[in-house]
Amino acid sequence: MVETPTQLQAVRENKAFRLAWSDGCAAEISFHRLRCACPCAGCIDEMTGIKILNDASVPSDIAPVQLAYSGNYALKVTWSDGHNTGLYTWEFLRKLASAG
Ligand SMILES: [Zn+2]
Numbered sequence: 001m002v003e004t005p006t007q008l009q010a011v012r013e014n015k016a017f018r019l020a021w022s023d024g025c026a027a028e029i030s031f032h033r034l035r036c037a038c039p040c041a042g043c044i045d046e047m048t049g050i051k052i053l054n055d056a057s058v059p060s061d062i063a064p065v066q067l068a069y070s071g072n073y074a075l076k077v078t079w080s081d082g083h084n085t086g087l088y089t090w091e092f093l094r095k096l097a098s099a100g
Contacts, residue, residue: 002090004072010064019097027097035062035079037096038086 007020010031017034020026036055038044043053059081066078070087078084 002094004090005093008075010067012063015061015063019093021094025094025097029093029096031062031064031079032058032060034077034088034096035081035083037092038083038088039092040085040087042083042085 003021005019006022007018007026009018010016011018011028014028014030015032016028016030018026018028035058036053038053044051061080063080064077065080066084068076068078070076074087074089075093076084076087079086
């Protein structure tokens with residue numbers, strides 16, 4: 001179980017989310033990278049786990065227009081391309097953060 005980030009902030013001048021956890025893990029994940037990593041059923045085939053989303057179809061200037069917490073385990077992002085079905089769990093974000 002990955003705990004809630006102590007920092008979770010959309011830094012628009014960096015076009016990235018800034019994330020930090022209490023154990024010292026910290027990272028910036030670009031808006032584009034996070035949008036392309038969307039784990040929802042519209043972006044990843046639920047049966048095969050194969051990615052359906054074509055990264056090239058994601059605008060390079062993609063940005064979050066709305067952020068919401070889902071319970072206390074995930075972040076829900078509404079993106080500027082209208083996509084809003086992705087739930088980014090803390091575990092998922094932590095994996096992305098650790099991957100650099
Ligand atoms: Zn998606």
